[in-house]
Amino acid sequence: DTGVSQDPRHKITKRGQNVTFRCDPISEHNRLYWYRQTLGQGPEFLTYFQNEAQLEKSRLLSDRFSAERPKGSFSTLEIQRTEQGDSAMYLCASSLGVRRTDTQYFGPGTRLTVL
Amino acid sequence: KNEVEQSPQNLTAQEGEFITINCSYSVGISALHWLQQHPGGGIVSLFMLSSGKKKHGRLIATINIQEKHSSLHITASHPRDSAVYICAVRSNAGGTSYGKLTFGQGTILTVHP
Numbered sequence: 001d002t003g004v005s006q007d008p009r010h011k012i013t014k015r016g017q018n019v020t021f022r023c024d025p026i027s028e029h030n031r032l033y034w035y036r037q038t039l040g041q042g043p044e045f046l047t048y049f050q051n052e053a054q055l056e057k058s059r060l061l062s063d064r065f066s067a068e069r070p071k072g073s074f075s076t077l078e079i080q081r082t083e084q085g086d087s088a089m090y091l092c093a094s095s096l097g098v099r100r101t102d103t104q105y106f107g108p109g110t111r112l113t114v115l
Numbered sequence: 116k117n118e119v120e121q122s123p124q125n126l127t128a129q130e131g132e133f134i135t136i137n138c139s140y141s142v143g144i145s146a147l148h149w150l151q152q153h154p155g156g157g158i159v160s161l162f163m164l165s166s167g168k169k170k171h172g173r174l175i176a177t178i179n180i181q182e183k184h185s186s187l188h189i190t191a192s193h194p195r196d197s198a199v200y201i202c203a204v205r206s207n208a209g210g211t212s213y214g215k216l217t218f219g220q221g222t223i224l225t226v227h228p
Contacts, residue, residue, distance in 0.1 A: 033215065033216075035216075035218075037156075040220075040221075041220055041221070042119075042201050042203070042218030042219050042220045042221050043158075043201075043203075043216075043218045044218070045215040045216065045217065048215055056215060089156050091156070091158065093158075103148075103160050103163055104148075104160065104216065105160070106150075106157070106158035106159070106160075108155070108156055108157050109156035109157070109158075111156065
């Protein structure tokens with residue numbers, strides 16, 4: 001399977017714990033995006049990488065959230081001191097990055113439940 | 116007011132019916148995407164439009180840039196079309212902001228046999 005993969009697919013944690021999610025984009029894709037989707041809503045942008053550079057961060061991404069893409073390949077999204085409001089589906093997408101309007105390919109998402 | 120608004124929020128149809136989902140947006144865009152999301156979360160890109168009309172099988176997407184409006188049509192709907200359909204736009208703002216998508220809230224489509 002050469003699509004975007006995310007790990008884990010599901011995560012249940014207690015409030016106050018730290019969690020880390022991983023996204024592996026399609027191998028030749030330069031751009032990588034993180035989105036968050038709460039129940040009944042469309043996804044919301046969190047952050048975006050061009051290769052290893054984090055080019056934009058949403059105001060939704062509080063100081064408890066950090067994302068990295070150290071070698072321009074896979075990316076991690078860490079949430080520290082989780083809160084119940086962090087419960088959501090975290091989606092990763094990647095795109096080739098050669099044009100401004102290239103198609104984004106989405107991973108299956110990581111569903112986070114904070115108890 | 117959200118930058119991207121979809122209507123209707125919920126749509127129920129009988130198999131074979133013609134379906135239209137609408138999307139209006141308030142920002143300048145470089146492209147508009149129609150996405151399909153099945154239960155469990157997986158999102159598939161159906162169309163990317165910057166002008167005119169595109170067709171793929173029973174799906175047709177149109178966009179009117181002047182009116183800032185797009186429609187997704189499904190002809191001869193089938194129960195397997197049941198999913199959430201999401202409209203998303205890519206801003207034409209300069210700098211680094213052009214990478215991200217801004218999404219509508221989605222339209223839940225249920226097609227009954």
